[in-house]
Amino acid sequence: MSFSVPDVMSNPRAERVRDVARLATRAGRAKRGLFLAEGPQAVREALALHRERLAASGAPVVESVYATADFLERSPELAELAEVAAGTRLRVATEEVLAAMADTVSPQGILAVCHLPATTLEEVLAGRPRLVAVMCRVQDPGNAGTILRAADAAGADAVVLTEGSVDIYNPKAVRSTAGSIFHLPIVSGVPFGDLSAALRGAGLAVLAADGYGDTDLDALQDASAARRLAGAGSGTDPQAVPDPAAGVVLLEAPSAWLFGNEAQGLDREELAAADCRVAVPLYGVAESLNVGTAATVCLYASARAQRRA
Amino acid sequence: MSFSVPDVMSNPRAERVRDVARLATRAGRAKRGLFLAEGPQAVREALALHRERLAASGAPVVESVYATADFLERSPELAELAEVAAGTRLRVATEEVLAAMADTVSPQGILAVCHLPATTLEEVLAGRPRLVAVMCRVQDPGNAGTILRAADAAGADAVVLTEGSVDIYNPKAVRSTAGSIFHLPIVSGVPFGDLSAALRGAGLAVLAADGYGDTDLDALQDASAARRLAGAGSGTDPQAVPDPAAGVVLLEAPSAWLFGNEAQGLDREELAAADCRVAVPLYGVAESLNVGTAATVCLYASARAQRRA
Numbered sequence: 001m002s003f004s005v006p007d008v009m010s011n012p013r014a015e016r017v018r019d020v021a022r023l024a025t026r027a028g029r030a031k032r033g034l035f036l037a038e039g040p041q042a043v044r045e046a047l048a049l050h051r052e053r054l055a056a057s058g059a060p061v062v063e064s065v066y067a068t069a070d071f072l073e074r075s076p077e078l079a080e081l082a083e084v085a086a087g088t089r090l091r092v093a094t095e096e097v098l099a100a101m102a103d104t105v106s107p108q109g110i111l112a113v114c115h116l117p118a119t120t121l122e123e124v125l126a127g128r129p130r131l132v133a134v135m136c137r138v139q140d141p142g143n144a145g146t147i148l149r150a151a152d153a154a155g156a157d158a159v160v161l162t163e164g165s166v167d168i169y170n171p172k173a174v175r176s177t178a179g180s181i182f183h184l185p186i187v188s189g190v191p192f193g194d195l196s197a198a199l200r201g202a203g204l205a206v207l208a209a210d211g212y213g214d215t216d217l218d219a220l221q222d223a224s225a226a227r228r229l230a231g232a233g234s235g236t237d238p239q240a241v242p243d244p245a246a247g248v249v250l251l252e253a254p255s256a257w258l259f260g261n262e263a264q265g266l267d268r269e270e271l272a273a274a275d276c277r278v279a280v281p282l283y284g285v286a287e288s289l290n291v292g293t294a295a296t297v298c299l300y301a302s303a304r305a306q307r308r309a
Numbered sequence: 310m311s312f313s314v315p316d317v318m319s320n321p322r323a324e325r326v327r328d329v330a331r332l333a334t335r336a337g338r339a340k341r342g343l344f345l346a347e348g349p350q351a352v353r354e355a356l357a358l359h360r361e362r363l364a365a366s367g368a369p370v371v372e373s374v375y376a377t378a379d380f381l382e383r384s385p386e387l388a389e390l391a392e393v394a395a396g397t398r399l400r401v402a403t404e405e406v407l408a409a410m411a412d413t414v415s416p417q418g419i420l421a422v423c424h425l426p427a428t429t430l431e432e433v434l435a436g437r438p439r440l441v442a443v444m445c446r447v448q449d450p451g452n453a454g455t456i457l458r459a460a461d462a463a464g465a466d467a468v469v470l471t472e473g474s475v476d477i478y479n480p481k482a483v484r485s486t487a488g489s490i491f492h493l494p495i496v497s498g499v500p501f502g503d504l505s506a507a508l509r510g511a512g513l514a515v516l517a518a519d520g521y522g523d524t525d526l527d528a529l530q531d532a533s534a535a536r537r538l539a540g541a542g543s544g545t546d547p548q549a550v551p552d553p554a555a556g557v558v559l560l561e562a563p564s565a566w567l568f569g570n571e572a573q574g575l576d577r578e579e580l581a582a583a584d585c586r587v588a589v590p591l592y593g594v595a596e597s598l599n600v601g602t603a604a605t606v607c608l609y610a611s612a613r614a615q616r617r618a
Contacts, residue, residue: 282462288487293602304530
């Protein structure tokens with residue numbers, strides 16, 4: 001593949017370059033309804049979703065792709081993917097232009113400008129999700145990205161961010177999702193009051209991840225394993241299986257997990273809305289878990305219980 | 310509490326200030342055998358370990374503490390802790406001096422200069438550990454810190470970093486441990502060849518966390534739960550319990566987990582040294598887990614199996 005010289009964008013001060021750079025700010029993203037995905041992995045995932053959406057006659061995901069000639073030579077498969085993506089503009093740019101567009105020092109030769117999705121909570125809940133991760137006022141973009149990636153790995157059906165949370169489309173958050181931002185529906189800016197009623201209306205148990213919770217995650221997992229082994233006819237004494245009527249949440253039931261703000265945890269209203277306050281046990285000297293770590297343990301516990309039930 | 314003016318260090322270009330600032334580099338730390346712990350949480354944990362060590366007539370942990378007068382007024386309990394710590398120098402400094410010493414923009418009013426511990430692998434293994442986390446050429450300080458913090462939360466007995474890993478005493482790594490760096494023994498710079506033999510000699514099963522592993526972590530957890538329920542006399546059919554002789558590692562056995570480099574994972578030698586290559590299941594579309602997330606899931610699985618056995 002070769003590119004003639006006039007095709008190459010080389011002016012880092014061009015208006016279009018500045019337009020892309022403005023997507024690093026929340027206001028810039030809101031104004032244009034676009035966000036930035038930097039680097040080969042994110043762009044690959046964006047284009048894959050874009051094709052899938054278009055094939056299902058849905059809305060496009062990628063607005064345009066910018067890459068260096070050098071990158072396109074090295075990664076012909078990604079160049080091809082970008083070229084054939086209907087409605088997407090692939091532009092060749094110099095390293096300098098890409099650096100001016102990107103939030104990172106080096107976007108590794110490629111970036112995509114993507115449409116902010118317009119997913120609503122109603123759409124997500126209409127899909128009858130079994131596992132939802134809710135970030136309640138999580139502030140750090142790295143933590144938000146980690147939670148989203150963990151939710152993806154655990155096979156969650158959706159991620160919700162309440163009002164007052166970090167913008168998950170901030171470039172640092174997008175990077176830390178390692179492509180997961182294109183893997184599952186995300187709803188942002190939801191007022192908590194509306195959310196808890198909607199989750200419950202959709203038949204989801206609401207679990208609060210809370211270091212001071214009175215229910216131990218391991219106890220929930222043990223009860224779930226005991227029910228599973230009993231159900232598998234392995235002869236486990238049914239007496240050993242906790243009574244669901246006892247008010248304990250069943251880990252294998254459709255659930256939404258609430259994860260709180262880094263400094264304050266979940267607030268009173270958020271805790272009060274939960275069916276159960278669940279603590280991840282601390283076996284060592286650590287005073288607490290990072291919210292991303294706690295979310296990983298909680299979401300995997302639910303995923304295991306649900307998938308193996 | 311009040312401080313007379315001559316006590317306050319106010320020259321950010323003083324030799325002592327520069328000496329502390331040099332601890333941000335690996336060479337600076339190696340030369341003086343010291344490292345930096347920034348912020349109230351880290352300093353509190355450092356001083357707590359310091360007192361515990363001195364009471365057991367062990368080696369001191371903290372060499373000196375620097376804090377602003379303002380911080381000491383606001384946190385009298387930490388001021389007292391620092392004052393009574395035998396052999397530790399508490400110096401009052403201006404914000405400007407602290408900023409010049411610290412790696413962070415704002416060390417939140419306090420930092421401690423601490424002695425690099427001289428823990429050896431032999432000492433750690435002589436303590437008959439049940440759960441050890443090994444970082445094999447992990448490069449990112451944030452990841453190393455997250456793994457150490459997860460190891461602490463899961464009650465691991467020690468953390469080992471092989472030759473070629475990031476320096477865990479780098480200020481960014483120390484920060485991301487949230488104090489856990491003072492909670493459990495850490496051995497750094499261990500050549501992998503020596504390590505695997507030593508782990509095995511200490512009776513530890515060696516588990517490789519490997520996305521391409523042929524053993525599913527959930528299968529190991531299920532087998533462990535089945536053994537536990539059978540052992541608890543709940544009547545589980547012993548036939549349902551996997552045969553330990555079948556070559557499958559028992560999750561409740563004393564174990565060392567190997568976690569690999571972010572980009573390449575575990576290398577051939579590291580994988581070959583393991584008794585078992587264990588994959589964390591991916592239930593969603595995510596291609597892989599961040600090494601910190603994978604380590605959390607693996608270490609918690611072992612901790613659960615061991616503690617509830």
